[in-house]
Amino acid sequence: MVVLAFATVYIVWGSTYFFIQRALAGFPPFFLGAFRFTLAGLLMMGWSLSQGENVFLAKAIKPAAITGLLLLFVGNGIVIWVEQFLPSAMVAIMISSAPLWFILLDKPKWAENFSNKSTIVGLLIGFAGVVLLFSEKIMASMSSLNSSRDLFAMALVVFGSMAWAGGSLYSKYKSSADSATVNSTWQMLAAGIAFLPGSIINGEFDNLNLASVSTDAWLALGYLIIFGSIAAFSAYVWLLKVQPATKVSTYAYVNPVVAVLLGIFFAKESISVLQITGLIIILGSVLLINLHKYRKPKPVVSSAY
Numbered sequence: 001m002v003v004l005a006f007a008t009v010y011i012v013w014g015s016t017y018f019f020i021q022r023a024l025a026g027f028p029p030f031f032l033g034a035f036r037f038t039l040a041g042l043l044m045m046g047w048s049l050s051q052g053e054n055v056f057l058a059k060a061i062k063p064a065a066i067t068g069l070l071l072l073f074v075g076n077g078i079v080i081w082v083e084q085f086l087p088s089a090m091v092a093i094m095i096s097s098a099p100l101w102f103i104l105l106d107k108p109k110w111a112e113n114f115s116n117k118s119t120i121v122g123l124l125i126g127f128a129g130v131v132l133l134f135s136e137k138i139m140a141s142m143s144s145l146n147s148s149r150d151l152f153a154m155a156l157v158v159f160g161s162m163a164w165a166g167g168s169l170y171s172k173y174k175s176s177a178d179s180a181t182v183n184s185t186w187q188m189l190a191a192g193i194a195f196l197p198g199s200i201i202n203g204e205f206d207n208l209n210l211a212s213v214s215t216d217a218w219l220a221l222g223y224l225i226i227f228g229s230i231a232a233f234s235a236y237v238w239l240l241k242v243q244p245a246t247k248v249s250t251y252a253y254v255n256p257v258v259a260v261l262l263g264i265f266f267a268k269e270s271i272s273v274l275q276i277t278g279l280i281i282i283l284g285s286v287l288l289i290n291l292h293k294y295r296k297p298k299p300v301v302s303s304a305y
Contacts, residue, residue: 002243005235009251012232014258017092019220019228020083026217029080030199031208036221037072038192040229044185053179061186063174068187070167072233073194078160082153092256094157096130099123099249101165106245108173118288119246126253126285133256133278165249172240180238187237188229250286257282 023032048055083091100123103113113119175183199205239248257279 002239005239006251008232008235009239009248010254011258012227013236013251014255015262016224016228016232017083017255017259018262019223020080022220023217023224024080024084026213027221028199028202028204028208029084030077030195030202031204032221033073033077033080034192034195034199036192036224036229037068037188037195040225040233041185041188041192043225044181044188044230044234048179048181048185051181053182055182055185057182060175060182063170064183064186065190067167067171067175067183068190069194070163070170072187072191075160075164075167076191077195078156078163082157086150086153086157091157092130092259094154095161096127096252096256097158098161098165098252099246100127101162102169102245102249105162105165106169109245113246122285122288123246125288126250126282129278129281129285130253130256131278132281133260133275135278136272136274161252168236168240168248169245171237172245175241180234180241184230184234184237188233253282253286 020032027035045055079091079095103120103123106113171183171187236248236251260275260279
């Protein structure tokens with residue numbers, strides 16, 4: 001189950017950069033967030049009720065709602081908004097700072113994390129690998145950036161990464177629901193409702209004509225709801241309960257790798273030697289972060305008296 005959950009988060013979230021941009025071609029950003037997470041939350045609620053789970057547990061709703069606001073409304077909402085004008089490669093690099101925030105914000109695990117040299121070095125190397133992976137695209141797009149707007153957008157993405165890490169840790173330590181599906185239900189519903197005021201204030205409903213939205217945009221939205229939210233997000237919430245946060249945070253390094261590989265195989269994009277080097281460094285960093293798991297315990301020598 002752990003391997004399947006990691007595979008789901010790694011592969012599915014690696015493809016969502018592409019599908020968010022496809023969905024934004026037909027839907028305004030705040031409406032996209034509201035529609036995606038509200039519908040996903042309602043579907044999750046229906047599933048939880050059909051399984052006989054106690055969905056309306058008051059003590060479980062509050063921490064789940066706070067987590068949903070930090071993760072999906074602030075963290076994911078910032079990504080949706082800035083992808084309107086920032087290159088997705090730059091967004092991916094900013095998001096990949098999340099594992100570093102996991103280390104810095106996880107106070108109960110400071111002693112363990114900061115004493116584990118392979119974890120710290122692995123996180124730093126992984127971030128360097130992501131920068132290397134996208135360095136050519138970033139250099140090519142620098143001339144088209146609007147300095148003041150885009151610097152603000154990049155700062156927002158870093159803040160979103162902090163909010164995502166903080167929300168993930170809050171879910172890990174404060175969640176009172178035993179069921180990951182119940183947790184996910186209220187997290188997504190809270191985020192979906194939070195997106196609505198922004199959509200109304202921006203007048204998105206006034207200019208939205210659902211009949212004119214392309215089939216590609218609808219399919220992209222469907223993928224984000226079913227796979228990005230219901231499957232991958234639920235797997236992520238469950239992993240936070242059963243695995244160390246630093247290990248779960250490696251998704252931020254593997255997702256860009258998956259995104260690049262999908263572009264090569266399905267969009268016939270080319271890959272350079274520099275990018276291949278970045279891919280190898282990132283995958284090596286993930287192994288390094290988990291190095292302590294592969295080490296055999298030292299044999300205990302007992303003395304006879």
